[in-house]
Amino acid sequence: MTEIEGPDEMSAAQMPHAERMLDAGALRALAHPLRVEIYDILSQYGPQTASTLAAMTGESSGSTSYHLRALAKHDLIREVADRGTGRERWWERPRGGISFTNPDAMKTPSGRAATQVVMSEFLTRRHQQLMQYVNSSLVPSGVVDPQEAMITTANLRLTLPQTIDLISRMQHVIDEFARAYRDQDPDTEGLRPISIRADIFPLPEQGASS
Template sequence: MDANETENRPPQTREMRVLDTGALKALAHPVRVEIYDILSSFGAQTASSLAARLGESSGVTSYHLRALAKHDLIREVPDRGTGRERWWERPPGGVSFTNPDAMSTPAGKAASQVVMSEYYERRHRQLRDFLATALDNETEEWQDATMLSTATARLTATQLHELSEKIMELVDEVVDNYRDQQGEGVRPVSIRTDLFPLDEGRSS
């Protein structure tokens, strides 16, 4: 899960780690999904800073950080912090939550479902929070720069796949160029792509 690299992306776009059943089971906890996404979106954190963000104790976040690190989902930042205040980061690179081998077992399928459900619930909550507060909290500059758009086209599966690849090539280029950008006016930005077929027999 940074958020735009942890989603289920077309594997042709770049090298991607496909999580095995053990890693999915380690991630399959609401707090761990949140920690993973925070590290993806906002960069390195300590157990204390994560505790402040999540409203948990540092003991709880430390426990979950160790569980994630055990499966190489996160790693300690070298040469930063002390023995008492360790910094953790999410390694760069794409990650897929969808593993056919894991989905073939009840435990793997259950873990995959928990991870996907928690991840997308957080994603939807972030969007709802933005919509509820943007007019009051965001400057006109940031409001004008934001795009929330929906369109519908009639495509074949091959055409949808081609569109997915084109979009992710553009997203990958932006992420590669600006992933570590710092400076005045720079903020984390969520880049979201939702492409999926609609059930013509249902209205929603």
């Protein structure tokens, strides 16, 4: 249900053009709160070491190093070639789409459980980052600056074909920007990581229990 399109994009919808569908083993390896956090940091901020990840997560470097190796074992991340030393290894998340939706994995209880953990941790982290932005906004009133962010909700009544059309159009815009800007020089003035999140899903029928 979730795809990551490289260090600069994440979408909360399943995309048909995902370059890699995680198998059950990779999903189980990722299904740990700290591993999800590490993986997401590498996606958002680029290469890190066990030490920099320890500082960002509040964990020990020994713990982050252990989880980095576990992620690397399933090719979820890789060591950055020609960078660092034996004592300070740099790790990165390879570019390309990653889909967490694996029909085969969903056929087993362990696969479903792993998928649920990964999805829950990613979405919880996204919500926490959103609230951190809102609560730390420089605008005294707490209103989001429309020049740098958009937080909006709209409730519509759409047919399935109309919903598919909306999803397709939104994904097209996100893909367009990803292709145009994903390889910018990291030293470009004013460059900063941006999170793109779009949630489109059907609501329960009226009167249905949650």
